[in-house]
Amino acid sequence: MHKELVDYKEMLKEAKFKVTKKRLRMIEIFMEDERYLSAKEIQEMMNQDYPGISYDTIYRNLHTLKDINVLEQTTFSGEMQYKISCTDHHHHHFICEQCGETKVVRYCPVETWENELNGVKINSHKIELYGLCEKCQ
Template identity: 50%
Template structure:
């Protein structure tokens, strides 16, 4: 997802457009990996000195509820990335740098074979490890 798409989603749902929200979205688009709220705050502090964690978390919650960002828990903290909207896929997530790689394989049909009596509404597969770059470092 690009910044303009995310801004349109915010406006379509009746929320206010602000420069702070744009900058947060720009950070997600530029990073294109899982990052934590502290990283966002430090990046935004240059243009918005003293920006609070409360502001960051309020916007993260809004973005997540609108499907603009995806969240995952790593090392006991929530990390977020811009949502993927292209096609159905899953992710490998580097535990060291937060970088992600697309996994185009989806195991849901196999899972349904093992759970024939349940109604699966949605699913998310995340594979964690260490990427090539971090292994070499």
């Protein structure tokens, strides 16, 4: 479950960023799409509402939204990809390398790994599985 747009507005305000129409539209695009998107895809979608929007503006806002935990970031197919952050529970993702669709993986193996590594304390982690979804196989 994702937050509502009003929650994201509050996150921007708390981080001392302006709440602009462009930022809100970008957040809406991510809220509507349950997959990782590249900066190029976001630029193409934003260009419909804001003709001529620059790649620099897109990239700057993607980084801002990532820094305040509105977006998650990963790299696949050789480029940075972004999606709305999942904040309701701890989980990991399966990511389709062709279409970018993501599926939630609720099992977390970190406790098992910590036991196998005998004496270590894992402070943080991020697990992503890559492959092809049913439609892309």
